[in-house]
Amino acid sequence: MKKSSRSLLQKLHKQHSAIQPSPPEAPGEDAGPEVAFDFRTLPAYREIKIVRSTGQTLGIDSPFFRRVDEVRGTKVKIEGSWKTNFASYDYLGLNQSSAVADAAALGAREWGVSSTASRVVGGHRRYHAELENRIADFLGVEECITMVSGYGTNLAGLRTLVTKGDLVLVDALAHNSIYEGVRASGADHFAFPHNDYNWVDDKLASVRGDYENVLVVIEGLYSMDGDIPDLPKFIETKNRHGSWLMIDEAHSLGVLGMTGRGLCEEYGIDAEHIEIIMGTLSKALCSCGGFIGGSSGLIDLLRFKAPGFVYSVGLSAPNAYAANEALKMLARDTGPVDRLRELSKYFRAKAGHYNLDCEMGGEFPIIPVMTWDSLAAIWVSNKLFENGFNVLPIIAPAVPNKSARLRFFLTANHKTN
Numbered sequence: 001m002k003k004s005s006r007s008l009l010q011k012l013h014k015q016h017s018a019i020q021p022s023p024p025e026a027p028g029e030d031a032g033p034e035v036a037f038d039f040r041t042l043p044a045y046r047e048i049k050i051v052r053s054t055g056q057t058l059g060i061d062s063p064f065f066r067r068v069d070e071v072r073g074t075k076v077k078i079e080g081s082w083k084t085n086f087a088s089y090d091y092l093g094l095n096q097s098s099a100v101a102d103a104a105a106l107g108a109r110e111w112g113v114s115s116t117a118s119r120v121v122g123g124h125r126r127y128h129a130e131l132e133n134r135i136a137d138f139l140g141v142e143e144c145i146t147m148v149s150g151y152g153t154n155l156a157g158l159r160t161l162v163t164k165g166d167l168v169l170v171d172a173l174a175h176n177s178i179y180e181g182v183r184a185s186g187a188d189h190f191a192f193p194h195n196d197y198n199w200v201d202d203k204l205a206s207v208r209g210d211y212e213n214v215l216v217v218i219e220g221l222y223s224m225d226g227d228i229p230d231l232p233k234f235i236e237t238k239n240r241h242g243s244w245l246m247i248d249e250a251h252s253l254g255v256l257g258m259t260g261r262g263l264c265e266e267y268g269i270d271a272e273h274i275e276i277i278m279g280t281l282s283k284a285l286c287s288c289g290g291f292i293g294g295s296s297g298l299i300d301l302l303r304f305k306a307p308g309f310v311y312s313v314g315l316s317a318p319n320a321y322a323a324n325e326a327l328k329m330l331a332r333d334t335g336p337v338d339r340l341r342e343l344s345k346y347f348r349a350k351a352g353h354y355n356l357d358c359e360m361g362g363e364f365p366i367i368p369v370m371t372w373d374s375l376a377a378i379w380v381s382n383k384l385f386e387n388g389f390n391v392l393p394i395i396a397p398a399v400p401n402k403s404a405r406l407r408f409f410l411t412a413n414h415k416t417n
């Protein structure tokens with residue numbers, strides 16, 4: 001089956017490479033009104049066509065963009081039937097708590113659903129200040145700034161903080177938003193092998209002098225491999241070369257450390273050793289938006305200069321209230337953080353017992369189960385789906401070729417039976 005599907009894929013690739021987008025027809029004398037451009041003729045669309053027709057030929061349903069009818073905790077109703085969901089970043093299981101829903105509703109009642117303008121003109125609302133102060137306290141940094149998306153925060157933040165003449169070294173498994181921000185900045189940049197602080201050290205030993213500022217970017221918990229970086233080593237390395245360190249805590253906030261404060265807490269390191277701490281509100285904090293925390297100088301600079309902040313609407317009250325409530329709940333009760341760690345250990349032990357290949361990563365709630373082969377990942381995901389489990393496959397180009405996997409995201413609400 002594997003061999004035949006591979007040759008079938010090769011055949012399909014060949015067929016599609018032969019398809020050339022047809023040249024636009026020259027308008028004749030009696031040409032009628034112009035028809036809107038068909039974007040399916042763009043080369044970028046070809047990849048989508050290949051994937052679709054490959055799936056159809058092999059009789060494999062696409063597991064992506066399925067219709068979701070309803071969500072209740074760890075259960076999700078997809079295309080009419082209930083599944084146990086392993087594809088949610090609601091790590092602490094707070095997303096459907098009545099406290100968070102009530103907070104979001106109160107925010108909407110008090111301030112309306114939208115914040116209606118950029119904060120530069122619309123003002124620094126009380127709820128912005130409350131949330132930003134709470135996040136800054138939580139992280140142990142001087143100040144914090146929030147923006148309307150985590151993706152946009154990386155884009156706007158990086159574009160503002162580095163520029164031509166600077167160098168950025170980014171972990172090879174870092175999120176696309178980091179790469180896009182760095183590209184937009186005009187700074188030179190390199191991807192370093194995943195978690196390899198020695199590579200960073202060697203590189204900086206040879207090129208540090210060529211650059212004005214150097215930034216090293218890592219994540220707190222990597223969403224593809226489910227592992228964490230060696231923070232003390234990265235701090236040592238960046239200090240040795242007079243560089244800055246940025247941590248994207250999108251998946252580690254609420255997850256790492258005894259009280260969910262992230263990578264610094266996991267290692268017992270004071271956050272003041274890190275220049276830039278970025279995170280999203282969309283995962284453990286069950287809202288929507290992003291933030292950057294750090295020194296007051298950093299936040300002041302972003303407030304005036306980050307385009308995704310200056311030229312974008314302020315965080316809405318329902319989102320700010322929801323994230324604020326989730327943080328309050330976490331401060332009152334860190335039980336979900338402990339439970340998540342216990343569940344992660346339990347899942348790994350069980351998976352190991354059934355000889356599943358899940359050695360990658362640590363005792364954290366992102367658990368890659370390797371199939372290596374992309375078609376196998378899709379096939380197993382679909383089989384699990386038929387049997388009541390929603391687990392998505394991760395295939396190239398999201399991960400390197402021949403590194404396909406199923407990715408299980410655990411939440412504190414999952415049960416062991």
Ligand SMILES: Cc1ncc(COP(=O)(O)O)c(C=O)c1O
Nearest residue numbers: 149150151175223248250280282
């Ligand atoms: C590491 C990382 N950074 C940033 C983002 C973007 O965050 P958001 O989805 O809240 O825009 C994500 C999203 O998954 C992420 O995984």
